[in-house]
Amino acid sequence: xxxxxxxxxxxxxxxxxxxxxxxxxxxxxxxxxxxxxxxxxxxxxxxxxxxxxxxxxxxxxxxxxxxxxxxxxxxxxxxxxxxxxxxxxxxxxxxxxxxxxxxxxxxxxxxxxxxxxxxxxxxxxxxxxxxxxxxxxxxxxxxxxxxxxxxxxxxxxxxxxxxxxxxxxxxxxxxxxxxxxxxxxxxxxxxxxxxxxxxxxxxxxxxxxxxxxxxxxxxxxxxxxxxxxxxxxxxxxxxxxxxxxxxxxxxxxxxxxxxxxxxxxxxxxxxxxxxxxxxxxxxxxxxxxxxxxxxxxxxxxxxxxxxxxxxxxxxxxxxxxxxxxxxxxxxxxxxxxxxxxxxxxxxxx
Numbered sequence: 001x002x003x004x005x006x007x008x009x010x011x012x013x014x015x016x017x018x019x020x021x022x023x024x025x026x027x028x029x030x031x032x033x034x035x036x037x038x039x040x041x042x043x044x045x046x047x048x049x050x051x052x053x054x055x056x057x058x059x060x061x062x063x064x065x066x067x068x069x070x071x072x073x074x075x076x077x078x079x080x081x082x083x084x085x086x087x088x089x090x091x092x093x094x095x096x097x098x099x100x101x102x103x104x105x106x107x108x109x110x111x112x113x114x115x116x117x118x119x120x121x122x123x124x125x126x127x128x129x130x131x132x133x134x135x136x137x138x139x140x141x142x143x144x145x146x147x148x149x150x151x152x153x154x155x156x157x158x159x160x161x162x163x164x165x166x167x168x169x170x171x172x173x174x175x176x177x178x179x180x181x182x183x184x185x186x187x188x189x190x191x192x193x194x195x196x197x198x199x200x201x202x203x204x205x206x207x208x209x210x211x212x213x214x215x216x217x218x219x220x221x222x223x224x225x226x227x228x229x230x231x232x233x234x235x236x237x238x239x240x241x242x243x244x245x246x247x248x249x250x251x252x253x254x255x256x257x258x259x260x261x262x263x264x265x266x267x268x269x270x271x272x273x274x275x276x277x278x279x280x281x282x283x284x285x286x287x288x289x290x291x292x293x294x295x296x297x298x299x300x301x302x303x304x305x306x307x308x309x310x311x312x313x314x315x316x317x318x319x320x321x322x323x324x325x326x327x328x329x330x331x332x333x334x335x336x337x338x339x340x341x342x343x344x345x346x347x348x349x
Contacts, residue, residue, distance in 0.1 A: 015072040018071045019070050025055065029051075032051035035054075038077070041104060042105065043274070044098070044136075045270055045271070046272060047272075048098050049102060052245040054081050055241070056242035057083075057242075059241050061238075063092060064084035066084045067082055078102065088121075088126040089122050090127060090129065090130070095238055097161075097270075098315075099129075101115075101137050101138055112141065126338050128156075128336050129142075150339065152340060153336075154335065155333070157334070161313070161314065162323055165310065166301070177324075185298050188294045200299065209243070209245075212243050212247055217236060217239065219263075253271060255299050265295075267281045268280050274310045275313040276304040276313065297312070316332055
């Protein structure tokens, strides 16, 4: 989400743009390898934007796929991961904090064509674009102005977000944290060591990916109770469909506390192009005295640095426990677009 749009990607032939709508899960499964290859060339979140995340969403929400694909000379250069909605098309209100269309870096024409086609496909209804990062392609397209597309634009409510931006080396960020927070982390590390609790990543080579969803769900329920969004039927279905594949693909990193061989806390972290994103946590009740959140965030900051990432992103919300660690903030934004004229067919070339 950081590369500016330009007129045309230099490494592609000057070929016509071909757009198509994928209308079922089987069609998405066929292009999943191409989907993920395109994703990895963009600045979009490697987990939230993946084919596995989309397919798990379709399954869990019983949603009707309507992704729009853009190709040049047969190569996938753009993909708008939309679903059918009651009023048209949209990016669902699901479990992805960051959403966007996937576009070959530099192919501004493909990005615009995808938006035009999406508006046309609503049949005069609405195109709802939610959970957009400020740096997303969709947000930049809207900010650049859509008057010539003959559509209305309504900005929906923003959601605050905060980040720990990491300058080179550990000292600048750590020095800016409050004295109380640094002291709390030191105490947590000391208590963990005294109890023999270790903090580190789980790896798919040594931890069964198929076991991850149910282990996380048990820990999540212990932390927050049995009636959370993820603990309900749709959440459980999503986690069981998505987590094993994302974990195996390393689009999901799993930070854990272990008491011997027993996993007593898990934090699921989605990998972005420039961020490690802490997404959802669970831990057993007897881990509470260890301050598991402090231990996990501290370890995730180290992991983000090791991966060469620019920040630890706390995603949606500005709860005090996130703000304590943050040195930057942003907004997650949403728009509702409504085509005033249908069937224009503009934008492809």
